[in-house]
Amino acid sequence: MQLASSGQNVLMRGNHGTIGTPLPGDGTRVRNRWGQGERLRAEILAAAGQLLGELGTVDGLTLRGVARRAGIAPASIYTQFADRGALIDALLAYEHERVADLMRQAGAEEDPANGIRSQLYAFCRYSLANPGHYRLMFGPDGGQRTSMLRTLVERLSAALTACESEGARLRLPADRAAIVLLVGTHGRVAISHAQPEAGAEERVLRFVDELVGLVFDAP
Amino acid sequence: MQLASSGQNVLMRGNHGTIGTPLPGDGTRVRNRWGQGERLRAEILAAAGQLLGELGTVDGLTLRGVARRAGIAPASIYTQFADRGALIDALLAYEHERVADLMRQAGAEEDPANGIRSQLYAFCRYSLANPGHYRLMFGPDGGQRTSMLRTLVERLSAALTACESEGARLRLPADRAAIVLLVGTHGRVAISHAQPEAGAEERVLRFVDELVGLVFDAP
DNA sequence: TGTACATCAGTGAACGCGCGTTCACTGATGTAC
DNA sequence: TGTACATCAGTGAACGCGCGTTCACTGATGTAC
Numbered sequence: 133m134q135l136a137s138s139g140q141n142v143l144m145r146g147n148h149g150t151i152g153t154p155l156p157g158d159g160t161r162v163r164n165r166w167g168q169g170e171r172l173r174a175e176i177l178a179a180a181g182q183l184l185g186e187l188g189t190v191d192g193l194t195l196r197g198v199a200r201r202a203g204i205a206p207a208s209i210y211t212q213f214a215d216r217g218a219l220i221d222a223l224l225a226y227e228h229e230r231v232a233d234l235m236r237q238a239g240a241e242e243d244p245a246n247g248i249r250s251q252l253y254a255f256c257r258y259s260l261a262n263p264g265h266y267r268l269m270f271g272p273d274g275g276q277r278t279s280m281l282r283t284l285v286e287r288l289s290a291a292l293t294a295c296e297s298e299g300a301r302l303r304l305p306a307d308r309a310a311i312v313l314l315v316g317t318h319g320r321v322a323i324s325h326a327q328p329e330a331g332a333e334e335r336v337l338r339f340v341d342e343l344v345g346l347v348f349d350a351p
Numbered sequence: 352m353q354l355a356s357s358g359q360n361v362l363m364r365g366n367h368g369t370i371g372t373p374l375p376g377d378g379t380r381v382r383n384r385w386g387q388g389e390r391l392r393a394e395i396l397a398a399a400g401q402l403l404g405e406l407g408t409v410d411g412l413t414l415r416g417v418a419r420r421a422g423i424a425p426a427s428i429y430t431q432f433a434d435r436g437a438l439i440d441a442l443l444a445y446e447h448e449r450v451a452d453l454m455r456q457a458g459a460e461e462d463p464a465n466g467i468r469s470q471l472y473a474f475c476r477y478s479l480a481n482p483g484h485y486r487l488m489f490g491p492d493g494g495q496r497t498s499m500l501r502t503l504v505e506r507l508s509a510a511l512t513a514c515e516s517e518g519a520r521l522r523l524p525a526d527r528a529a530i531v532l533l534v535g536t537h538g539r540v541a542i543s544h545a546q547p548e549a550g551a552e553e554r555v556l557r558f559v560d561e562l563v564g565l566v567f568d569a570p
Numbered sequence: 571t572g573t574a575c576a577t578c579a580g581t582g583a584a585c586g587c588g589c590g591t592t593c594a595c596t597g598a599t600g601t602a603c
Numbered sequence: 604t605g606t607a608c609a610t611c612a613g614t615g616a617a618c619g620c621g622c623g624t625t626c627a628c629t630g631a632t633g634t635a636c
Contacts, residue, residue, distance in 0.1 A: 195623060
């Protein structure tokens with residue numbers, strides 16, 4: 133696809149004339165030591181992650197672009213990944229792990245009621261900071277094989293049940309409330325991605341507060 | 352971009368070997384009459400709309416594919432549109448109009464309280480039936496110039512205020528309630544797109560019911 | 571210690587592809603006289 | 604009525620591009636003896 137003057141061109145998403153321009157500071161790469169060839173794998177994934185963050189979409193994430201960013205030859209990617217699909221799958225798996233960890237940490241250190249808000253906050257912060265990764269996971273065709281969102285819903289549902297057993301009252305069954313919370317948050321984040329806004333984080337977190345307030349019975 | 356064996360290939364979204372295969376029944380096209388050249392414009396938009404529906408994303412919607420589907424030469428598109436971007440903009444404008452009309456119709460024929468549910472239902476039905484168009488409008492970079500969603504929120508907010516003046520009680524200010532409703536619905540639809548499910552419409556409408564129930568004070 | 575060889579990390583150049591876009595054109599349909 | 608010409612709808616072939624992928628290779632680092 134050509135880099136034409138069309139504002140809608142697939143490849144013009146970022147603000148870069150050429151995709152995968154080496155970052156300043158990248159001089160000439162030093163080849164890895166004997167037996168450490170798989171280090172290249174991590175370097176490639178890191179480069180792909182950077183580019184995905186800049187592009188905002190997995191379309192337009194090209195092997196040649198990743199190679200440029202990593203400072204290697206396009207052919208070198210094939211020493212670590214079978215093809216483009218395998219690289220993207222690896223990226224997906226890595227980010228899955230990361231967001232689940234962030235939410236786990238956020239939810240662990242508080243009492244159940246605050247834990248819910250904290251988990252949702254963590255989810256929002258990750259999503260706002262990483263639109264490309266977020267869409268890869270939850271966007272169209274992204275999570276088709278891993279039911280990531282289902283896992284998150286189940287964990288949140290358990291946390292809500294814990295709240296109930298501590299005396300809080302919900303206006304929906306715990307599992308439905310969990311869906312409302314996550315789906316609503318997901319929608320808010322998606323909108324913020326679609327139409328970038330000033331003070332996005334603050335606004336999104338406020339929305340989450342309102343959502344949580346709706347789900348619990350008023351004091 | 353090559354049609355390779357990668358499952359993640361940008362161009363492999365649909366179930367078509369080649370994008371824009373002429374639909375069965377498309378024989379040889381008859382050229383428009385004198386003075387009716389702009390008819391081609393509608394044919395091109397129709398073909399683009401079909402393809403967008405099948406592909407689910409605007410990436411991969413190529414001029415060559417549209418030309419194939421419309422049964423014309425790629426160069427002919429340039430008699431009606433300046434470039435690919437202009438074609439996509441025209442598609443966007445057309446669908447904007449369409450979804451707004453659907454919601455207007457749905458909301459008009461009932462009392463305010465039911466009108467809200469009906470508007471949201473209409474929004475859901477359109478969105479579920481047209482994922483590609485929906486994403487073009489509300490997805491990343493889609494509505495960057497037109498604040499479509501804002502318009503919808505304002506209209507819904509007005510309807511909610513009407514409900515209040517008829518005695519209904521909201522648990523949030525009308526404008527915030529409108530946001531919760533539309534954003535939540537948006538999120539639910541996006542998830543249904545990401546992970547197609549059996550009985551999607553029924554589930555999504557149920558979610559909308561719950562959302563509406565949360566926003567109004569219990570009877 | 572030296573030397574022949576194996577193994578490793580990574581590459582340069584080429585392939586065929588579909589893309590957006592351009593440009594000189596074709597042939598049918600209208601108008602002037 | 605006929606004929607020359609203008610205007611219209613639409614095209615065929617070519618352009619240069621970036622892409623994913625392949626394949627024979629290079630040169631550094633290790634091992635065997």
